Structures are given as C-alpha cells and as structure tokens.
Amino acid sequence: MNKFTKRILTFAIILVVVSMAFYPKLKSLRNEESAGSNARAESKDVAGTLTKTVSQTGPAVGAATPVEVMVIKANILNEKIxxxxxxxxxEEVDVRSEIAGRVTGIYFREGDYVQQGAVLLRINDADLQAQLQKLNYNKKLAEDNEARQKRLLEKEAISRQEYEISQTNLNSIMADIENLKAQIAKTVLRAPFNGTIGLRYISNGSYISPTSRIATLTNTxxxxxxxxxxxxxxxxxxxxxxxxxxxxxxxxxxxxxxxxxxxxxxxxxxxxxxxxxxxxxxxxxxxxxxxxxxxxxxxxSNAIVVPTEAVVPEVTGQKVFVVRNHKVESVAVEIGTRTDRNVEIRKGLQQGDSLITSGIQMVKPGSEVAIKNIL
Structure with missing residues (x-):
C-alpha cells in the first residue's frame, strides 16, 4: 500500500465518524423545521376561518337596534260599528187605478215633480155621470113624496109606517148618489204626496184595470x-x-x-x-x-290608541314594547276597541310612554335601541 492510498483511506474513515456524530442533531433540526411549517399553515387556516365567521355574523355583538317610537298621548276615540x-x-208608490176603464187624459210628463193632489190621469166616466143624473131625478121625486107623506102624517091621514117607507126610499137614493160620486172620484187619479213621477207605462186611450201599472211616484x-x-x-x-x-x-x-x-x-x-x-x-x-x-x-276623550302593528299577540294575551333608558321593556296590555288601523289600549300603557312602532322583530327585552324617529 503506497502513501497516497493510505491518505485517502484515512480521510474516508474520518468523514464517516464525523457524519455519525452529527446525524442526530441534523435529524432533530429537520423535525423542528417541519413542525414550524405545519404550525404556520394551521395558523393561516384558523385565521381564515375566523375571518369568514366574522364576515358572516355581520355587525359586532352589542350594537343598538334602530327603531321608531311613538309618545303615548290621550286621544278622542269614537266606538263605532x-x-x-x-x-x-x-215615500214611494206605484200609481194604479182603483177601477177599470178607458184613459181619457194624462196630465203628467215623465220625470216631472208634482205636488200633492195634482191630477195625474182621468178615466172615462160618462156612464157613471149618466147614472148620477138619473139618481138625482129620483132623489127629487123621493123628496117631494117624503114631504107629502109628512104633511099627511101630521094630519093623521096616513100611518107612520107609510111615512117611514117614503123616508127610507129617499135615504136609499141619497146613499146611491154618494156611492156613485165615490166611483166617479176614482176616475180621477191624484198625486198622494209631493214627488217625482217616473216612467209612464200606459198611453192615452188605453184600457186599464186595477192591476195595470201606470207610473211610479217617488219622494226622496x-x-x-x-x-x-x-x-x-x-x-x-x-x-x-x-x-x-x-x-x-x-x-x-x-x-x-x-x-x-x-x-x-x-x-x-x-x-x-x-x-x-x-x-x-x-x-x-x-x-x-x-x-x-x-x-x-x-x-x-281620554283613550289611548296605538297602531295595530305595535301590538304583539301572545298565548296569554297581547304585549307591546316600550323604551325606557334606551332599553327595551315588554309590557302586557289589555286591548279594547279595534279599527282598521288602530287599537285601543285599556290597561298597560300610560301617557308619556315611548312605544316602539317599527323594528319590533329585531328587539328583545333588555336590549339597547337607537331611536331614529319619534312620532
């Protein structure tokens, strides 16, 4: 083994030993970096969630609710149906004739205002007038006969019975005359009261009966x-x-x-x-x-009247909300007369109370309110 080869071998051994000595610290450092990265990610997620939650819930809790109030005053209340x-x-009447006959004269115009007693129509009465003339002749004869009989009775020339027969005959003729005059009077139709005459349903020359409708007279x-x-x-x-x-x-x-x-x-x-x-x-x-x-x-004159929408129905009755010291209070009330828009409060409210009339759905007892309008 030459000298160069020994040096390389020695360097490799030293490198292995150093690596084994620093490996645990490198691993620990790497784990800390990983944990920090995860923590930052979680923190970012939580912050996003909180931001989203706040944006969904709207204004901050504790903000005053805007409402309109009405100061209670005494009013005049008419209880009505x-x-x-x-x-x-x-007055109104259908003009009809009491007798049958032919119409000889119509003395009104449709739509005219007529006075009571005014002649409206005449029916032919020629036959009745002839009968009346005949009865008048008979009456004159009966009167003369009754006068003669009376003088004879005074002289006791006839019996009282004979005189009474002549007297009865005269009275009968006079009764017939009165009856005939009544029939003749019925041939003339007169307005029974002041009023306006309506549409005409007959014409001059028509034959009418008691069932014939002539016109309608109305007083308004x-x-x-x-x-x-x-x-x-x-x-x-x-x-x-x-x-x-x-x-x-x-x-x-x-x-x-x-x-x-x-x-x-x-x-x-x-x-x-x-x-x-x-x-x-x-x-x-x-x-x-x-x-x-x-x-x-x-x-x-001293009634308390509030808008109908200010009264809240409950199972046990009705209530309203009033403002006292900028806070909401619930007050049980007893109601009276109702109209199409208002309701009378008989118990529960006093003059000077501040009644909430709008924003009722947003308030609850004890909550603070901001008055935006006073009625």
Whole structure:
C-alpha cells in the first residue's frame, strides 16, 4: 500500500465518524423545521376561518337596534260599528187605478215633480155621470113624496109606517148618489204626496184595470237608509243615534239619524234591522244606492290608541314594547276597541310612554335601541 492510498483511506474513515456524530442533531433540526411549517399553515387556516365567521355574523355583538317610537298621548276615540246599507226613498208608490176603464187624459210628463193632489190621469166616466143624473131625478121625486107623506102624517091621514117607507126610499137614493160620486172620484187619479213621477207605462186611450201599472211616484227628500247591526249591539243602539255614511261613486260624507229600530233579531242572520233618515235637498242620495255606514256608539276623550302593528299577540294575551333608558321593556296590555288601523289600549300603557312602532322583530327585552324617529 503506497502513501497516497493510505491518505485517502484515512480521510474516508474520518468523514464517516464525523457524519455519525452529527446525524442526530441534523435529524432533530429537520423535525423542528417541519413542525414550524405545519404550525404556520394551521395558523393561516384558523385565521381564515375566523375571518369568514366574522364576515358572516355581520355587525359586532352589542350594537343598538334602530327603531321608531311613538309618545303615548290621550286621544278622542269614537266606538263605532262599520256596516253597509241601502238608500231607500222617503215615500214611494206605484200609481194604479182603483177601477177599470178607458184613459181619457194624462196630465203628467215623465220625470216631472208634482205636488200633492195634482191630477195625474182621468178615466172615462160618462156612464157613471149618466147614472148620477138619473139618481138625482129620483132623489127629487123621493123628496117631494117624503114631504107629502109628512104633511099627511101630521094630519093623521096616513100611518107612520107609510111615512117611514117614503123616508127610507129617499135615504136609499141619497146613499146611491154618494156611492156613485165615490166611483166617479176614482176616475180621477191624484198625486198622494209631493214627488217625482217616473216612467209612464200606459198611453192615452188605453184600457186599464186595477192591476195595470201606470207610473211610479217617488219622494226622496229626506232619504232613508236600511241597514243591519250584530245582535250584540241591540241594547246599545237607540232612536236618535247618529250615523255617518258615504254612497257608492262619491266620497262626500253624509250624516243621518236612526229613527226606527226593528224590535226583534232576525234568527237567520242574528242581526237587527235599523232605519235612518238623512236630508237630501240636492237629490244626491239615489234610492237603491249602496252605502258604507259608521254608527257611533259612544265617544271617549281620554283613550289611548296605538297602531295595530305595535301590538304583539301572545298565548296569554297581547304585549307591546316600550323604551325606557334606551332599553327595551315588554309590557302586557289589555286591548279594547279595534279599527282598521288602530287599537285601543285599556290597561298597560300610560301617557308619556315611548312605544316602539317599527323594528319590533329585531328587539328583545333588555336590549339597547337607537331611536331614529319619534312620532
């Protein structure tokens, strides 16, 4: 073995020994680096998860909820019934003849306003007038005969029975005359009251009978209203109760007064029928029109009225939310009269309370709120 070969062998042995001495430390260092890399990756994942969670949950916990509140004040509350009814005329009648005959004259025009007693129509009465003339002749003869019989009776030339027969004959003729005059009067049709005459259904020369419809006479001032209310209000509504109403096709309000109440409840509908009267000088209330009616039962001046949406129903009743010291409190309430938009609070609230009217779904007792508007 030469000198160069010995040197290489010695160097290789030294290198092996050094490697065996430092191998454990190199392995430990490599494991520490690997662990640090994994920790950094896990930290990055956790940070990402937290960031995602925060972005999904929205604003930070404890932020005040924006709400609108209403300061409770006393109001005038009219307890009323909402119902519907129908306009009817003050008076209305179908003009018909009491006797049959031929029409000889029509003295009205369709749509005219006529006064009570005005002649509307005449029927041929020639035969009745002839009968009346004959009875008048018989009456004159009977009167002369009764006068003669009376003088004879005074002289005791005839019996009282004979005189009474002549007197009865005269009275019978006079009764026939009165009956015939009544028949003649029926040939003239007169307006029974002031009103407007409607459409005509006969012509001059027509033969009519008591069943023939001639026209309709209607009086609409004042107008009347028929409407019904639930039976539970039967003990409250009286004659003189005031109503307000509007008719279909107009927003102008009208007033009226109840003047008649049906004394019984309809067993089929469990309602009571009422009738009211309303001035109608301009003929704005047309019979047959539909009316929306408010019947005021009573009025209270110190009522607490809140919006319907501010009341939250519960199993045991109703509650509202109020703001006190910028925090929410739940208050149990007792409600009274309801309308289409508001509800009366009879117990639970006082004047000056701050009632939450919007954002109710976002609040809970004890939470803080930020008032954005005060009504």
């Amino acid at each position: 909402l119902t519907t009814g129908t306009i009817i005329p003050n 001032n004042p107008a009347k209203l028929d409407f019904s209310i639930p039976a539970k209000y039967a003990s409250v509504v009286r004659k003189g109760s005031r109503i307000q109403f509007i008719v279909e096709g107009s927003d102008d309000p009208h007033t009226g007064t109840v003047y008649a109440v049906e004394p019984k409840v309809d067993p089929n509908t469990r309602t009571m029928l009422l009738r009211a009267v309303s001035p109608n000088p301009n003929q704005m209330l047309v019979p047959g029109a539909f009316a929306r009616i408010e019947l005021v039962l009573n009025a209270r």
